[in-house]
Amino acid sequence: MDRVDATARYTAVNGDDKPSLLVVILDTNPFAWSRLSDSLPLQTALSHVLLFINAHLAFSHANRVAVIASHTNSATFLYPTPPSPASPENPDGIDATEDLGDPYRDANKYRPFSQVETAVHKNLQRLLSSTTPDSLAFLTAHNGGGETMMAGALSLALTYISKTCSASSLMSDPVSGPAPGASLDPTNPSAGTGVGGGDMTGRIMVISVSGDLASQYVAVMNSIFAAQRARVPIDIAKISGDTVFLQQASDSTGGVYMQLERPQALLQYLLSCFMPDPATRRHLIPPNQVNVDFRAACFCHKRVVDIGFVCSICLSNRIKTTRNILHFTVLTHTSHTHIYDILPTPNHTTIDLQTPPLPHFSWPITLPKALTFFFKKKTTIQTIH
Amino acid sequence: MSSTIRGFDDYLESLPPITFRRLYQQPATTLAIFRRMLPNLAKVFVTTLLYNETPIPQADLEVWARPESSREREDALGKLRRLFIIKEENGQISLDPAFKKNFRLALTGGGDHHSFGVPVRTPEKKKIDLQFLDQYAAKQFDTILHFMVQTASNVHPSEGVKHLLVTSGLMERHGGRSEPTITQNGFSFLLQAGNAQIWVLLIQYLEMSETLGMEKTDVLHFLLMLGSLDLGRAYAVETLTQTQKSMLADLRDYGVVYQRKTTSDCFYPTRLATTLTSDSSGLRSVSESFNAALTVHDPSASTTIPPAPSSLGPVEKGFIMIETNYRIYAYTSSPLQIAVLDLFCNLSSRFPNFVTGKLSRRSIQSAIKLGITADQIIDYLRTHAHVQMRKISVLVLPPTVVDQIRLWEIEGERMKTTTGYLFKEFATVMDWEETRRYAEELGVLRWAGKEQRMLFVTRHEGVADWLKRRAVKLQQQQQMLAAKKAAGT
Incomplete structure (x- = not known):
């Protein structure tokens, strides 16, 4: 009678083969790509990424994909094509002319692959042609052109994952079922026959080429913590x-961080290190993580610092570069009063006085390793009314 | 449901290497096999090897997997070996060249093979919509199922289908009676999910096709290609081979494809076809679309109501409720579903839209006498459980009922038989011990006798492979030792 084992019922429940949603964030900063044009032109990189996406889609019928471009001043979806009010007659982003292609040529390619490719190419083309030299010149003058809208792209990715995964688990609601004809619609995450009832697992894959993100410190960190909470691993391929x-993003979310020593071999990196989905990764030893740089950026100058000061109440961290310290007291709208060491620069005092220094910055209960720099609290607290 | 999918696995693995070599000539087939047949870990191994021009040492691949996942690793590698996707030479692993070439083509979309079906640009005069295709598929397949349980005497599938049912052993002809009757296998067939049932028929068809002089690889190519086609699109007939054209007629009878006329120059794959190579989450939608279609096509139900579009979507809508006191309430009026329930359940009363019954020791054991296993019953109940049951618990079925069904089954069997393979005559205890450990890791070991130096395993391929590789390794070591000795003297 011991053959009827109660534990057997539970092992069957956690299925290993959940479909997975991959969101690729492609850094399209033109300055960085032009520097890379000798070793890895954007066109080649794009074809590698598309092949990687195809391989992901080949894993399972139910696998889904989204591609987001993190451009110099904006983050936009490359796939699925966002519905634009200008072209309501073409909602799924497939060019009407695409259907007029040679059917014999068409037969050489699996349809979902070609849909993604066409959409990504077209939207990237549109994005790049909308980037004028003027706007780039403005950016160069402003911050050296090293910027990319990573924080925006990460938030877009997270919202998309959250929407798609919750949509697939709400499939028991008959209203949300796809209408007839929906299986040809790539913008509908529940399109086709794949997503049925079960959950999806999401992950983010960032192809990063540009440098510093310190100016978006808070936004990026918030996205990272949101990803950590939602158990969305963030993989980074640093070209x-x-x-x-x-x-820090890949470290705290359990993703893979790879500095590509040979950018030409992007495809091989993608297909071997970044291919496995979270469920499969449990069986594999991840590629070695280099020493993670846990430094943070100060809130005042957006500069990465080795030593900073943390306000014990709102947890914002500040820089201290001079011995000449003004003790300044700020009244926030949550009516707690706290003291900072603030640089005696005039624009500083105005910023801090007018806007409360990020009172709603939500820090997770488990303090991240990001705060391994020195803590130094002020012991005296004065109250001014 | 998984038992028959394994059926297709076993069928594929029984094919000789030469057939695989021919199968891998088509990119669509490599894609379908990659997607359908391999565990996820094996897929990762394949993508890793795909763009490696030089073979990589097997040891590298093995250290990549965590030590505690060695069973998954061996499972993945074993699968790849049995499907002849990887080649091993002197401890180096590489992909089969044909598979590599054509899988690359499948991913990049290059080449000139047309293996993903040639779509027809000029649609026929009458627009074929998805709803129509679903109804058509359901009607055709329904006819077969109804014929099997003989719920309605006026349904008659084509002679080809009848022949297939008889040769597959799902039905048998008795002496002078012209109409075949259902067999034990047929009963367990009825309890499977829609997609699994289709595969049972198609595997039988594959086996039958050889006797009809059809090219087996052609048939397989076509079946696996169907899975990559788009629902609701027309595809050209003219690019198909002669064998495949003649298959169309049969597949039309099963409801897998639709053609407007037998001479029509295009065909439409139905939902049955496009989900052939998808995984289990795709299966449900099929069984669901059946449930939907069954209620629509049921003669006793009002036929004027068009099917709601959402009911054809991937929404699992079950109809069976089970209480912990073994009572069953099934919201169905389909004679087919009721006949299936009647196999293992004492039905007590019937209402316009539902039937009630009770599971009992006698009803379960009579089903088991018919050759139905407890697992099949449980699977069936779980797949068709009512939405409300899913909301209550992730286990769906009450654990007491599940256990009791199993216990009732065990009561009848004092002895359990396992088919498997005996390894004997190990030269040393060490050989025996190492092999035993390996078989245990693989999870195929059933029994081991140390005194007799024998092992009994459920699958022999992995162990036999391992023994072969081990023999080669030992031989090499001995040669090296001998060479050293010779150098020393």
């Missing part, structure tokens, strides 16, 4: 440049 925060 060039160096960012502190993306290392």
Whole structure:
């Protein structure tokens, strides 16, 4: 009678083969790509990424994909094509002319692959042609052109994952079932026959080429913590440049961080290190993580610092570069009063006085390793009314 | 449901290497086999090897997997070996060249093979919509199922289908009676999910096709290609081979494809076809679309109501409720579903839209006498459980009922038989011990006798492979030792 084992019932429940949603964030900063044009032109990199996406889609019928471009000043979806009010007659982003292609040529390619490819190419083309030299010149003058809208892209990715995964688990609601004809619609995450009832697992894959993100410190960190909470691993393929925060992103979410020593071999990196989905990764030893740089950026100058000061109440961290310290007291709207060491620069005092220094910055209960720099609290607290 | 999918696995693995070599000539087939047949870990191994021009040492691949996942690793590698996807030479692993070439083509979309079906640009005069295709598929398949349980005497599938049912052993002809009757296998067939049932028929068809002089690889290519086609699209007939054209007629009878006329120059795959190579989450939608279609096509139900579009979507809508006191309430009026329930359940009363019954020791054991296993019953109940049951617990079925069904089954069997393979005549205890450990890791070991130096395993391929590789390794070591000795003297 011991053959009827109660534990057997539970092992059957946690299925290993959940479909997975992959969101690829492609850094499209033109400055960085032009520097890379000798070793890895954007066109080649794009074809590698598309092949990687195809391989992901080949894993399972139910696997889904989204591609987001993190451009110099904006983050936009490359696939699925966001519905634009200008072209309501073409909602799924498939060019009407695409259907007029040679059917024999068409037969050489699995349809979902070609849909993704066409959409990504077209939208990237549109994005790049909308980037004028003027706007780039403005950016160069402003911050050296090293910027990319990573924080925006990460938030887009997270919202998309959250929407898609919750949509697939709500499939028992008959209203949300796809209408007839929906299986040809790539914008509908529940399109086709794949997503049935079960959950999806999401993950983010960042192809990063540009450098510093310090100016988006808070936004990036918030995205990272949101990803950590939602158990969305963030994988980073670093082709060039160096960012502190993306290392922390992959470290705290359990993703893979790889500095590509040979950018030409991007495809091989993608297909071997970044291919396995979270469920399969349990069986594999991840590629070695380099020493993670846990430094943070100060809130006042957006500069990465080795030593900073943390306000014990709102947990914002500040820089201290001079011995000449003004004790300044700020009244926030939550009516707690706290003291900072603040640089005696005039624009500083105005910022701090007018806007409360990020009172709603939500820090997770488990303090991240990001705070391994020195803590130094002020012991005297004055109250001014 | 998984038992028959394994059926297709076993069928594929029984094919000789030469057939695989021919199968891998088509990119669509490599894609379907990659997607359908391999565990996820094996897929990762394949993508890793795909763009490696030089073979990589097997040891590298093995250290990549965590030590505690060695069973998954061996499972993945064993699968790849049995499907002849990887080649091993002197401890180096590489992909089969044909598979590599054509899988690359499948991913990049290059080449000139047309293996993903040639779509027809000029649609026929009458627009074929998804709803129509679903109804058509359901009607055709329904006819077969109804014929098997003989719920309605006026349904008659084509002669080809009848022949298939008889040769597959799902039905048998008795002496002078012209109409075949259902067998024990047929009963367990009825309890499977829609997609699994289709595969049972198609595997039988594959086996039958050889006797009809059809090219087996052609048939397999076509079946696996169907899975990558788009639902609701027309595809050209003219690019198909002669064998495949003649298959169309049969597949039309099963409801897998639709053609407007037998001479029509295009065909439409139905949902049955496009989900052939998808995984279990795709299966449900099929069984669901059946449930939906069954209620629609049921003669006793009002036929004027068009099927709601959402009911054809991937929504699992079951109809069976089970209480912990073994009572069953099934919200169905389909004679087919009721006949299936009647196999293992004492039905007590029937209402316009539902039937009630009770599971009992006698009803379960009479089902088991018919050759149905407890697992099949449990699977069936779980797949068709009512939405409300899913909301209550992730286990879906009450654990007491599940256990009791199993216990009732065990009561009848004092002895359990396992088919498997005996390894004997190990030269040394060490050989025996190492092999035993390996078989245990693989999870195939059933019994081991130390005194007799024998092992009994459920699958022999992995162990035999391992023994062969081990023999080669030992031989090499001995040669090296001998060479050293010779150098020393």
